[in-house]
Amino acid sequence: MTIAAPAPRAQHSTIDSTAVREIRVAVLGLGQVGSAIATLAARAAGTLPANVHVAAVLVRDPQKPRGIDTAALPMTTDPRTALASKPDVLIEVLGGIEPARTLVIEALNAGIPAVTANKTLLAYCGSELFAAAAAAGVPLLYEASVLAGVPFLGTLGRRPLARSVTGFRGILNGTSNFVLTRMARDGAGFDEALASAQRAGFAEPDPSKDIEGDDAVEKLCVLLRHLAGFDVHPSQIDKTGIAGVKGRDQQHATAFGGTVRPVVVADWSEPALAAYAGPAYVEGTTALSRVDGVQNAIALTTRWSGELFFSGPGAGPAVTAATVLDDVVEASRKGQTVPVESQPAPPVTSLNDGAWFIRLTSTSLGEADAPSLLASLGIRLRGVSHIDARCGRHSQWLLTHPCARVHLDAALDLLSAKTGCGAWRIPVLE
Amino acid sequence: MTIAAPAPRAQHSTIDSTAVREIRVAVLGLGQVGSAIATLAARAAGTLPANVHVAAVLVRDPQKPRGIDTAALPMTTDPRTALASKPDVLIEVLGGIEPARTLVIEALNAGIPAVTANKTLLAYCGSELFAAAAAAGVPLLYEASVLAGVPFLGTLGRRPLARSVTGFRGILNGTSNFVLTRMARDGAGFDEALASAQRAGFAEPDPSKDIEGDDAVEKLCVLLRHLAGFDVHPSQIDKTGIAGVKGRDQQHATAFGGTVRPVVVADWSEPALAAYAGPAYVEGTTALSRVDGVQNAIALTTRWSGELFFSGPGAGPAVTAATVLDDVVEASRKGQTVPVESQPAPPVTSLNDGAWFIRLTSTSLGEADAPSLLASLGIRLRGVSHIDARCGRHSQWLLTHPCARVHLDAALDLLSAKTGCGAWRIPVLE
Numbered sequence: 001m002t003i004a005a006p007a008p009r010a011q012h013s014t015i016d017s018t019a020v021r022e023i024r025v026a027v028l029g030l031g032q033v034g035s036a037i038a039t040l041a042a043r044a045a046g047t048l049p050a051n052v053h054v055a056a057v058l059v060r061d062p063q064k065p066r067g068i069d070t071a072a073l074p075m076t077t078d079p080r081t082a083l084a085s086k087p088d089v090l091i092e093v094l095g096g097i098e099p100a101r102t103l104v105i106e107a108l109n110a111g112i113p114a115v116t117a118n119k120t121l122l123a124y125c126g127s128e129l130f131a132a133a134a135a136a137g138v139p140l141l142y143e144a145s146v147l148a149g150v151p152f153l154g155t156l157g158r159r160p161l162a163r164s165v166t167g168f169r170g171i172l173n174g175t176s177n178f179v180l181t182r183m184a185r186d187g188a189g190f191d192e193a194l195a196s197a198q199r200a201g202f203a204e205p206d207p208s209k210d211i212e213g214d215d216a217v218e219k220l221c222v223l224l225r226h227l228a229g230f231d232v233h234p235s236q237i238d239k240t241g242i243a244g245v246k247g248r249d250q251q252h253a254t255a256f257g258g259t260v261r262p263v264v265v266a267d268w269s270e271p272a273l274a275a276y277a278g279p280a281y282v283e284g285t286t287a288l289s290r291v292d293g294v295q296n297a298i299a300l301t302t303r304w305s306g307e308l309f310f311s312g313p314g315a316g317p318a319v320t321a322a323t324v325l326d327d328v329v330e331a332s333r334k335g336q337t338v339p340v341e342s343q344p345a346p347p348v349t350s351l352n353d354g355a356w357f358i359r360l361t362s363t364s365l366g367e368a369d370a371p372s373l374l375a376s377l378g379i380r381l382r383g384v385s386h387i388d389a390r391c392g393r394h395s396q397w398l399l400t401h402p403c404a405r406v407h408l409d410a411a412l413d414l415l416s417a418k419t420g421c422g423a424w425r426i427p428v429l430e
Numbered sequence: 431m432t433i434a435a436p437a438p439r440a441q442h443s444t445i446d447s448t449a450v451r452e453i454r455v456a457v458l459g460l461g462q463v464g465s466a467i468a469t470l471a472a473r474a475a476g477t478l479p480a481n482v483h484v485a486a487v488l489v490r491d492p493q494k495p496r497g498i499d500t501a502a503l504p505m506t507t508d509p510r511t512a513l514a515s516k517p518d519v520l521i522e523v524l525g526g527i528e529p530a531r532t533l534v535i536e537a538l539n540a541g542i543p544a545v546t547a548n549k550t551l552l553a554y555c556g557s558e559l560f561a562a563a564a565a566a567g568v569p570l571l572y573e574a575s576v577l578a579g580v581p582f583l584g585t586l587g588r589r590p591l592a593r594s595v596t597g598f599r600g601i602l603n604g605t606s607n608f609v610l611t612r613m614a615r616d617g618a619g620f621d622e623a624l625a626s627a628q629r630a631g632f633a634e635p636d637p638s639k640d641i642e643g644d645d646a647v648e649k650l651c652v653l654l655r656h657l658a659g660f661d662v663h664p665s666q667i668d669k670t671g672i673a674g675v676k677g678r679d680q681q682h683a684t685a686f687g688g689t690v691r692p693v694v695v696a697d698w699s700e701p702a703l704a705a706y707a708g709p710a711y712v713e714g715t716t717a718l719s720r721v722d723g724v725q726n727a728i729a730l731t732t733r734w735s736g737e738l739f740f741s742g743p744g745a746g747p748a749v750t751a752a753t754v755l756d757d758v759v760e761a762s763r764k765g766q767t768v769p770v771e772s773q774p775a776p777p778v779t780s781l782n783d784g785a786w787f788i789r790l791t792s793t794s795l796g797e798a799d800a801p802s803l804l805a806s807l808g809i810r811l812r813g814v815s816h817i818d819a820r821c822g823r824h825s826q827w828l829l830t831h832p833c834a835r836v837h838l839d840a841a842l843d844l845l846s847a848k849t850g851c852g853a854w855r856i857p858v859l860e
Contacts, residue, residue, distance in 0.1 A: 149738070150735070151586070151738075155584065158759075158763075159584075160477050160756065161470075162756055164474075286720065287721070291717070305749045307742060310738075311717065312735065312737060313737075326589035329589065
């Protein structure tokens with residue numbers, strides 16, 4: 001479309017989505033999200049601008065009992081049949097890489113717009129997928145892959161100035177945020193909090209992908225590509241799981257005025273890209289410190305628009321289904337998101353500078369031992385707890401002023417050599 | 431566009447905004463925002479997908495000294511000349527109703543897409559403007575009219591399920607939020623806090639539109655139309671200014687664990703539309719309580735996606751200019767926001783039920799007088815301050831559990847009759 005000669009009527013026909021009578025979709029996968037999509041497409045018929053007709057559903061086992069009435073669903077175990085249904089939009093909610101990767105690329109090559117909620121696929125195969133979408137000139141939308149319930153990726157994709165981002169910090173994993181929130185609120189230990197998350201249905205029977213940070217890292221990589229065009233592999237990101245966080249860390253964080261949360265941080269305002277996914281001490285004055293339970297949030301540092309903050313439900317079949325169906329509506333319109341030009345990522349480092357929250361543990365640590373040694377090494381502290389002595393072990397928590405990580409780690413090594421105490425440190429978000 | 435027969439190449443030509451070489455704009459108004467737009471269009475040239483060429487600028491006085499170099503700007507005092515420049519997009523940043531209303535409608539009728547940041551124009555003339563846009567089939571975009579720096583209106587406009595909203599609460603006026611934040615943080619009085627806002631450039635020489643709540647009410651009306659299609663006149667909204675908030679109200683709110691902020695609230699989940707703009711006690715556990723200074727925020731209660739929260743800079747020439755230019759980029763693409771069908775608004779009421787924050791003042795009020803009388807009338811309290819006696823006046827602050835407003839007001843009237851004390855109450859947001 002060239003702008004010099006606007007064609008109002010032509011524009012009107014694209015504005016007026018009532019022109020669209022029906023959107024035929026093929027759904028790959030009928031797990032919790034796939035089932036929620038099939039259900040919501042029917043329930044929300046009056047709200048959607050067009051009837052979303054499920055033309056095919058790819059499943060592994062048609063006999064498998066599911067939470068919904070599948071009688072009317074055209075299930076197939078054959079990917080060819082699913083694509084042969086000539087959908088207007090392909091919905092991929094299989095999760096994982098294969099066969100999702102092959103099938104989405106096949107659909108894009110055939111000129112079929114695709115919608116996915118699969119952050120693993122995007123994180124590991126992004127370049128390949130977006131190249132296929134660009135070559136075919138069809139949209140590949142993935143609003144539900146990060147902050148599943150909160151629309152913001154598409155907006156930024158369409159708005160070049162708002163997308164001029166130089167970094168972000170967020171809470172992108174609901175399971176680990178639920179666990180750490182519970183530990184902070186109820187003084188629960190990690191195992192107890194995780195068990196309650198599993199009872200509440202907020203954690204998988206095998207929660208390792210959430211607890212160890214892989215899910216957050218994949219979302220971080222999706223954001224780096226979307227916001228900066230960086231092609232970063234998940235293995236390049238400094239990742240720490242939350243299993244090392246103890247109930248007493250939360251108690252002392254609270255005493256310092258903050259809370260420990262599972263965060264992602266990225267900053268490319270400098271030549272290098274500094275990124276981290278793991279637990280951090282979040283200052284109580286920040287909006288991020290009020291993002292509780294399974295809520296997710298992201299704060300973007302933009303060049304022209306200051307800090308933009310988006311939060312809401314980060315997961316769950318129902319909200320994911322709503323976001324996927326809104327993507328289907330968008331994919332059925334013209335004027336889609338302009339893909340960011342992919343560009344080589346700068347060198348990737350961890351967080352190098354900033355304040356730190358530290359737990360020291362030893363058999364015999366005196367109140368002033370650590371503070372005086374650190375002070376003598378130029379590490380300034382703004383929070384020091386009393387020694388907490390239990391079961392013959394002495395623990396102490398410290399909050400530093402900003403300092404270089406290498407400087408802090410050298411000081412902690414020296415402290416360990418002198419006093420034999422072990423140190424655990426996480427970054428501070430202010 | 432009918433979806434049954436997708437045309438990948440055709441879609442590609444609309445996806446690929448590099449096809450757009452230049453977007454010619456006419457800018458109505460060269461105040462702070464207009465000047466920032468002219469400056470940013472040049473500074474951000476590398477970021478924008480097309481060269482934004484200012485073809486005409488409508489001003490009242492070409493000789494007026496402005497903060498920018500206007501030598502290269504084609505200024506005119508004649509609206510006809512501005513529209514005759516055949517812009518691809520009209521930008522209206524005059525503010526107020528006339529001549530903005532007449533000129534925007536003229537442009538729309540001529541098939542020229544329009545972008546405005548003018549919430550007053552939208553609040554008072556919305557039906558007329560959107561009818562003209564729909565009739566001409568051209569977009570009328572207004573992302574900068576609410577939460578100026580934060581893109582969310584266009585997103586919701588494009589996404590029917592995310593836009594299934596039944597109510598919202600927000601902080602939409604930066605000036606009054608700066609004033610109440612300062613009062614809470616530094617214990618400043620209202621006049622002192624307002625003076626510091628004016629020194630910082632966050633308040634107009636005549637701040638009445640912000641302080642008395644008119645600006646917030648206009649934004650509330652823009653949101654009601656955008657999210658629900660309700661055509662509500664600003665005069666229908668229950669409005670309270672913030673000048674009645676005292677430094678000691680903030681001190682006691684803090685003691686109760688919250689803070690007093692200038693909010694807007696709307697809820698149409700019931701047959702009636704309950705709406706309010708004015709000061710409220712905001713619970714410290716909410717994200718809204720962490721929105722400080724000139725930041726703005728909105729929390730939307732959605733039918734399918736839970737609570738969505740957006741926050742960021744709410745005003746300022748630079749961020750407003752960035753949002754307006756992103757709107758210009760969007761207006762130059764196909765597939766614009768689908769206008770919400772206008773519908774008659776339900777009966778508009780104020781907030782009828784909820785918890786309340788109360789200040790009682792009299793010459794002789796005993797510690798237990800109010801609590802015992804209110805308890806006898808079935809008003810349950812969750813916060814009671816000690817009597818604060820200064821200059822011969824006794825003041826006391828109360829925080830109630832949820833109760834009906836009519837019930838509370840009757841109780842306060844009786845209290846006043848019995849003890850002669852005056853009562854000031856604001857709603858509580860939890």
